[in-house]
Amino acid sequence: MKILFYGGSFDPAHKGHAALLAAAVREIKPDAAHIIPAYHSPFKERSNTPFELRMEMAKNAFKNISARLIFDNFEYKRQRKTYTCEIIEHLQKIYDKPELFMLVGTDALNEIPSWKQPDFILKNATAVAGKRAGLAAKEKLPFKYRILKTRLPKVSSSQIRLEILVNGEADRTVGPSAGIITKHRLYFLNLHDWLKKNLKENRYLHTRSVAALSAQLAVINDAYPERAALSALLQDTGKSLPDKDLITYAKKCGIKPPFYDLILCHAPDLLHSYVSSHIAQTRFGITDELILNAVERHTLGAADMTVYDKVLYVADIASKDRKYKGAFTLRDLALKDLERAAMIAAGMKIIFTINEGKWLCPQGNITWNHLLKK
Numbered sequence: 357m358k359i360l361f362y363g364g365s366f367d368p369a370h371k372g373h374a375a376l377l378a379a380a381v382r383e384i385k386p387d388a389a390h391i392i393p394a395y396h397s398p399f400k401e402r403s404n405t406p407f408e409l410r411m412e413m414a415k416n417a418f419k420n421i422s423a424r425l426i427f428d429n430f431e432y433k434r435q436r437k438t439y440t441c442e443i444i445e446h447l448q449k450i451y452d453k454p455e456l457f458m459l460v461g462t463d464a465l466n467e468i469p470s471w472k473q474p475d476f477i478l479k480n481a482t483a484v485a486g487k488r489a490g491l492a493a494k495e496k497l498p499f500k501y502r503i504l505k506t507r508l509p510k511v512s513s514s515q516i517r518l519e520i521l522v523n524g525e526a527d528r529t530v531g532p533s534a535g536i537i538t539k540h541r542l543y544f545l546n547l548h549d550w551l552k553k554n555l556k557e558n559r560y561l562h563t564r565s566v567a568a569l570s571a572q573l574a575v576i577n578d579a580y581p582e583r584a585a586l587s588a589l590l591q592d593t594g595k596s597l598p599d600k601d602l603i604t605y606a607k608k609c610g611i612k613p614p615f616y617d618l619i620l621c622h623a624p625d626l627l628h629s630y631v632s633s634h635i636a637q638t639r640f641g642i643t644d645e646l647i648l649n650a651v652e653r654h655t656l657g658a659a660d661m662t663v664y665d666k667v668l669y670v671a672d673i674a675s676k677d678r679k680y681k682g683a684f685t686l687r688d689l690a691l692k693d694l695e696r697a698a699m700i701a702a703g704m705k706i707i708f709t710i711n712e713g714k715w716l717c718p719q720g721n722i723t724w725n726h727l728l729k730k
């Protein structure tokens with residue numbers, strides 16, 4: 357029996373997955389195809405999207421494929437990392453001497469020799485991959501594999517998640533999983549709901565504009581755009597509170613940033629960055645320190661900023677919705693040289709504060725001095 361198997365996170369399932377499976381079914385003509393959503397892929401952090409919903413998205417995306425599809429929760433039942441060699445053993449227990457075909461993305465094809473027990477995998481299954489830009493056609497890999505003839509659409513789950521994160525909606529361009537994503541408020545649509553409800557409209561639009569620029573700056577600087585965009589969306593959740601509530605919140609939760617007493621006395625609104633970070637953690641379950649730090653530092657900066665800190669620090673005052681003189685130039689500079697843009701941004705923030713006749717927090721000066729030294 358010819359058995360095809362297709363594992364993946366399906367987070368979300370998209371038309372690229374469907375096209376790949378359809379092409380494999382057409383060309384291999386398997387007697388059955390096992391779709392095996394990952395519980396915890398050995399190559400990735402465990403998905404935050406519940407397994408049941410990723411399974412539902414896969415079922416929905418593949419519903420028009422005419423083949424005997426078996427939606428297999430083998431990995432879910434194990435509740436731990438599962439390796440391809442274990443999937444092969446699982447299928448060999450179900451079928452008597454099956455001829456196995458392992459459907460993978462083109463990028464994964466090159467990686468197989470580094471997987472657990474590659475000899476066992478390649479002895480017992482033929483790798484099948486889609487044709488996609490990135491794989492040199494003439495490149496010959498040192499094992500048995502098949503490249504499907506059908507050309508596949510260029511789409512990825514991470515790109516879709518990023519679009520949803522920045523746009524705050526999963527419209528039809530997102531593909532077959534749009535309905536399930538919208539219904540279950542996946543990929544931080546719940547955060548967008550909260551922001552729309554709790555922030556003033558202009559603030560919400562600004563946040564989205566910062567998220568778009570942050571994602572762009574992250575890509576240019578070899579950082580993860582999803583992490584940068586999420587930091588941007590979370591940055592001003594604390595602005596939902598008036599100053600007196602910010603003070604109460606900070607006191608109740610033990611939030612004590614540098615220069616706390618001076619901030620309380622002169623500019624309690626500066627607490628919003630630290631409160632936003634706390635809200636990100638407690639209300640939205642963010643545990644990623646890089647995100648929490650970027651949110652905390654987005655207004656005043658810090659001596660040693662990470663790339664995510666700098667991205668948000670700059671994007672906040674250089675986003676497209678900023679209309680002051682110099683915003684365009686700063687944005688243009690940020691796209692070319694983030695480090696220098698961060699220094700200019702630190703200087704501009706100090707000048708703005710002075711021009712508005714406001715109190716200057718020493719933390720802003722520390723940031724300026726540090727960026728200047730570099």
Ligand SMILES: [Fe+2]
Nearest residue numbers: 591592654655
């Ligand atoms: Fe802010």
